[in-house]
Amino acid sequence: MKAQNKANGAPKMKHRNETVWSWLFMLPTMIFLGVTALLPLLYSVYLSFFKYKINLPNAVPTFNGLGNYIKMFTDKTLAVSTGNTVLFAVISVALELVIGIIVAMVLCSDMLWAKICTTILLIPMIMAPVAIGTTWRMMLDGTTGIINYLLSFLGIPSINWLSNPKYAMPAVIFVNVWQLVPWVAIIGAAGLKALPADCFEAARIDGAKNSQIFAKIVLPMISPLLVIITMLRFVDAFKVFDTVYTMTNGGPGTATEMLPNYIYKQGLKFFDAGYTAALAVMFVLIMTVVTLIFLKLRKFVEEKVA
């Protein structure tokens, strides 16, 4: 009996040891994340219930209940910037996804030209967003910019890209798409290359056209990847800051005012720590919900593909 108990106890002990070791290995990361991410987040949640203007001498946080959260519902600029950010994110990501996958299909060849094109496509990705914003701001200038000069050859009259609210948002979306289509294309190309070739050969033998192969085979097979790309791009687009800041600084008026820029102003221009914390908490909550929806969607799509 004792021997049997010993025989049963050994794997249990081993399992327990493995658990202890795995927790020990995770501990430094957990401590690091706790100190750098969790504690600031918890402090932000705490601060969001207080009034605290840190640029006032001898300022101390005073309890404000849900005041900062209620203020959000009457904040006109917040409503505008949230609307702008959603519009920016949805249109940018949709365009990046469509154009990116088309480019990916062209790039997934193993030929030399595809490798050269891939390298060239990396350039917008590795450029600093501030440099991109500044360069495009000059190129999109209505009077001296090269874009209007080139359009004039097509008989298109001068467009005030960044000073007219009608065109300012399309202009910043265009620049974001230009910057991030390569990212989608490169990830997409990697996914396409990983697809099993025998499926396509079988489809061709069965007489399927290219469009049918794409719609019935390629698209379903890469759909989990597309969900991940969409999620990453969507979350990233919601955080857009540098490019828009350098191109328009949110203007004209509030035409390109985005949520991150608005939160930045509240925090580091007006030093309203309480309201900024509340905005940041809401921002994190919304992004968490969006991410969870995408993860559910990914699971659903993966199960469907399987």
Next chain:
Amino acid sequence: MRKKFVSALLCTTMIASLGTFAFADDASAEKPFEGQKLTVLYMSGVYADAANSMVDEFEEATGATVEVIDMPYSELHEKILLDLTSQAGTYDVIDVASQWDGEFAPYLTDLQENIDKDGFDMSEYIDNVLANSGEWQGHYYGIPNASTPQLFAYRTDLLPDGLADTWEGFREQLASVNDPDNGVYGDSISGIAGQLGGVFDYVLWSMGGAWADEDWNVTIDSEATRNALEHLMAVQEYCDPNWLNWGTDQSIQAFLDGSAAVCETWPTLGLTQAADDPEQSKVVGKWALSTIPYDQTGTTLLSAWDCSIPAFSKNQELAWEWIKMYTSMDKQNEFYENYGILSPRKEFWEQDGIKGTYMDQVREALDTANMWWRIPASTQVDSMLNTVVGSYLSGQEDLETTIADMQAGIEEALEAAPPEEGVKNYNR
């Protein structure tokens, strides 16, 4: 013999040692800050360039080492404020835009003791500039080092009689010279968010309007505000259609290229330096400066900077030495020659080559120019004005909604960051 030799050697060594100590004492007397490090913070551009040009001379004179850090204007306020409120003492000298004086004052060293100790004569500064820059509630927290009023540059060939005294007359002049088909617009203005609020301010002030009265009662819902906004809307017709996205550099470049008859600008940020250089300008010999139309008050916007010492700096004395050198008459002249920085010292404007030139217009404007509020709420109000004026001019909001937004925005800023008790509003 050996004893004599040893004695002589000892004597020589002692004399040599004494000499060395004496020399060392002299050196430490000459360079009392040997081994200390001074960190100074300036706005990127000419002010930081001027600081860098002074480093060698200052290090030679004091024995200290100097690190000049520069930040663009858009980041300067937050960097300084975070350093001051966290009491980090990263910077020993900071160059403060005068609109931040009241906000930063609780964290700055009162310079009165240093001023008294060195007999620093504050009456050498232009009264209006000093009242708006460095001095706060009867205390000196900074020594002014640069001051520029917002002025109008204009084409003397197109507007030989100068500029009108009223905004209405000014608009008529713009209409008469506006000829976009031939590449000349009437006016060139920097209208990007960050500059547009200031443009609105000087039009408002000169029309007799203000953000609030002396007791901080908001007075923005006024006829003057309506007139100022309507004026800007009307002036758009005579501007390049892209002006709402133009920075100062672009508005000045348009004037230098001969594409605008008038340029509403900070003249020393590139215009006065380039306008008479044939390689950089198409308006050589055909331009002049003017004060803004007087209308009701003639009050224009003042850009002024003062050097201050954070209270948590560990190098207070050395910092004061830096400020003395940076703001000295010799250096102010040198900085004007090399970087076009305008001195707030009265004497500067009396010199040959300055007095009797177009610079008289600049000097005249410095006597009445105004900075907006200098309390903690000012940044929020200025930012809000930039946004709502931009919304109005780009057709996103109508006049009455714009004014209602201004009223609400100013009240909200004052409620969130009320002025300290006893502080009156004398900055409009």
